[in-house]
Amino acid sequence: MRKYIAELLGTMVLVLLGCGSAxxxxxxxxxxxxxxxxxxxxxxFGLSVVAMAYCIGNISGCHINPAITFGAWISGRIDTxxxxxxxxxxxxxxxxxxxxxxxxxxxxxxxxPTMTGANTFDNGETAQAFIAEAVFTFIxxxxxxxxxxxxxxxxxxxxxxxxxxxxxxxxxxxxxTGTSVNPARSIGPAIMEGGQTLSQLWLFIVAPxxxxxxxxxxxxxxxxxxR
Numbered sequence: 274m275r276k277y278i279a280e281l282l283g284t285m286v287l288v289l290l291g292c293g294s295a296x297x298x299x300x301x302x303x304x305x306x307x308x309x310x311x312x313x314x315x316x317x318f319g320l321s322v323v324a325m326a327y328c329i330g331n332i333s334g335c336h337i338n339p340a341i342t343f344g345a346w347i348s349g350r351i352d353t354x355x356x357x358x359x360x361x362x363x364x365x366x367x368x369x370x371x372x373x374x375x376x377x378x379x380x381x382x383x384x385x386p387t388m389t390g391a392n393t394f395d396n397g398e399t400a401q402a403f404i405a406e407a408v409f410t411f412i413x414x415x416x417x418x419x420x421x422x423x424x425x426x427x428x429x430x431x432x433x434x435x436x437x438x439x440x441x442x443x444x445x446x447x448x449x450t451g452t453s454v455n456p457a458r459s460i461g462p463a464i465m466e467g468g469q470t471l472s473q474l475w476l477f478i479v480a481p482x483x484x485x486x487x488x489x490x491x492x493x494x495x496x497x498x499x500r
Contacts, residue, residue: 319440
């Protein structure tokens with residue numbers, strides 16, 4: 274149970290800090306000293322992963338992302354029961370994080386253009402959004418699988434490599450979808466925000482899982498066996 278709770282807490286922190294940066298600072302660049310812009314939001318997500326990796330990595334592996342758990346399951350690194358429970362607790366953690374953000378927005382005057390940092394894409398841009406989320410999740414999960422590989426991985430530096438990769442992906446993808454590459458991160462805010470975010474939520478679940486599946490197959494090919 275400890276590893277499930279760790280996944281819940283880790284995902285909650287990711288949503289609270291990552292999405293929180295978008296809610297309270299990402300859209301206020303016109304206010305001197307208040308705005309972080311794309312780079313700031315990207316770093317907030319990346320640093321959240323780094324922090325949690327070194328906090329709960331030895332407890333649960335710090336997936337805090339159903340796409341990573343799905344990729345690990347396909348790769349045989351986690352059994353079916355644990356994979357299911359990880360995803361359930363990740364989603365609950367994301368909902369709690371988004372709920373805290375909604376409460377913060379509703380109790381004061383400091384807020385951005387969104388209540389929870391939910392993911393959306395423009396009308397007519399479904400294909401672009403799907404491709405972006407699938408491809409960037411593919412890259413992200415591939416890095417995760419490579420960096421955490423027992424024989425070929427980055428060891429104690431894995432958390433830093435993964436966090437920096439997530440930040441880099443956000444820099445590129447934020448203008449397209451706000452960047453998800455994490456179904457839980459999208460589910461929590463969408464539930465709290467509703468409207469268009471809920472109608473588009475399917476893409477932020479399906480596309481990352483497709484990308485994760487492909488990354489697992491590719492890593493099995495390039496990372497398995499002898500060189």
